[in-house]
Amino acid sequence: MKPETDPQEKAMAAQARLAAIVIAVTMVLWVGLSWIGGKLGWDPRYAFLFDFAALAAFFWALVVVWRVWRKRQ
Template structure:
């Protein structure tokens, strides 16, 4: 694999890792804040679904990065 392709994959992997970390912190904070403020369950589920969507995006990216590295 060419060095520039390797750098692109590394950059994409770092971005995916940041999305995973930020999503986890956001989700934990939203759960804590929702319990503290007594938010309705429908809002808490909204945070859950947003976190699931971000984790699904990250999972797809991790799979694509893995497949790209397998080819190279």
Template sequence: MAGPTDRDSVQMRLAAIVIAVTMLLWLAVQWLGGQYGWAAKWAFLADLAAIGAFVWSLLVTWRIWRRRNDA
């Protein structure tokens, strides 16, 4: 199996950062919404944004995995 290229390493790092930051921001928005009594629509908007970021990270990770297996 071939090792990761520089491009793959950068993309893996970016996907990891997106996952970590998304989770922290999602938790913060959920907590703030509970503290300040925000409407449920804002919680759903935060959920939708987090799902989008997680799906993007999953697709990037899948592409890296496919590229490494094809090599």
């Protein structure tokens, strides 16, 4: 693996890492909160709230990954 010396490359790598972390954390929280909500009998509207929050996080990560991919082209 070549060393990254370009500051723009480092910035893009940091953005890609952040997007990956957001995807992983969102998935764990989404599944975990859905499971906890089912076990505790929370109102279904909270499930929709978790779903929409997860969709927003996934969309944000998709946009960031797409921008990084386009810059590297």
